[in-house]
Amino acid sequence: MDRDRCRDILKDHFVLFSVEGTAEAAIINSLIENDALIVPHDHLVSDYTDATRYYTRTRKAKDIVDRYFNVNYRSATANGLAIARIVDTSSGKFVLPKSLKDEAEVLSFYTKPEIEMLVIHREGAFREWERASRKDRSLRPNVFCKSTLGIKDVKEDRFLSDYWSDCGKLIHAIKVYSETAHRDRDELMLVDLLK
Template sequence: MYDNDLLIVPRERVVKDALIVDRPYTRKRKASEIANDYFSMNYETAGAEGLAVARIVDSNAPKFEFPKRRQNGTKVLNFVTRPEIEMLVIHAEGAYRDWGNATRRDRQLRPNEFCKQRLGLGKIKEKDFLEEYWDNGEKLVKAIKAHAETSKRKNEELLLVDLLK
């Protein structure tokens, strides 16, 4: 989504990874590590009002707070991918109705198992497969929007669709 300029955040305002050049995200998970690596800079430039951290999580994640002395007005926004990111593939494949029927028959069926068994996508959890599958930004955006339409959003919950232009 970043590479295709599909996010609501202008590319020039995205803070890159501290270690890998041009990577628009970090793999760090601890608030204290993120604060140490990124909070030494001033982000109040060219109309920006400071730093916002967008976390993409697969559930209502546990509390994520920066050390009080380092917060500096930083906002943390959690974008939830529940029930699972594989639901995007189910939507992209046009299989949402089949998914609904399958889960009525088997309440324990997980999205990744459905993708493997019913859609023949055995490598659904592998990075290389996912990068190739989602190389078309338009396909990903369409799946995210379809998923948002069928998701039951909890009060004030942010979804991936909220990151899109």
């Protein structure tokens, strides 16, 4: 999708963030708490189980339809609903029923190869990661974080919430990561969510 069109959608729709994992949840939560997103705060859709949380771990299209499509998202300030999926791969299918295709925009933001690349960038270890991954093509970013950077809890909720609470460092890592990641021309990334 065209990035300018994506940003327009994020500005003028209600937005439901559907996050894949613990790290994605901690990152989106920090960006929301620090008002770093292009999405207006009053357009964030809260989770159906916790009205104070502005993202959901619900990921299947059917479940999202069942839980979130009982509200009219059109208003004087919003042109409907946008579902912003934070996922690590484009292989997962997310198809709304034909009857609802015009009711929501679906935007997928990819964090491939792994969300732990943000940790590597925050720690200033990207060159070291490149050297290590050239030596061992099967080396995964989360293993590098544990073995080389000594960050054993890289997938733990408590650690991640604290680690990404410094939103300035998070934003910097997202921006640097977007410069080094290989992405398709029309692929959206976390950087496309930032103000």
